[in-house]
Amino acid sequence: IDDGAGFFSGDKLNFLEFIKAVNLRLSEYGLHIDEYSFEEPNSYVAFLDIKFCFDTNGKLQTDLHTKETDARNYLHFTSSHPAHVYSGIVFSQGLRLRRIINDDLRLCTRL
Numbered sequence: 001i002d003d004g005a006g007f008f009s010g011d012k013l014n015f016l017e018f019i020k021a022v023n024l025r026l027s028e029y030g031l032h033i034d035e036y037s038f039e040e041p042n043s044y045v046a047f048l049d050i051k052f053c054f055d056t057n058g059k060l061q062t063d064l065h066t067k068e069t070d071a072r073n074y075l076h077f078t079s080s081h082p083a084h085v086y087s088g089i090v091f092s093q094g095l096r097l098r099r100i101i102n103d104d105l106r107l108c109t110r111l
Contacts, residue, residue, distance in 0.1 A: 005047040007054075012038050050100055062102045064110055
């Protein structure tokens, strides 16, 4: 198991106690949670290429997360590929954004 994400209802002390209890149970399998973060409500948390949080109404909000080192290098237009390959890249990246971003207004700004 490499990456995971979840939500916890409680304060930071309760969360640390929860991690300790989980690690105790996982130790018999040779597993251990060694990295974790605790974020305040209504702030985005990055997980792989998704940022997510719960808004003030309790609704899950998602957005695209990109690393600072992301160069967004795709196929150069002068390369020797058929034309449908270029439109396929644009289409698939649009689909990717649609799957990740759950708010239409935020999606329009990202496109």
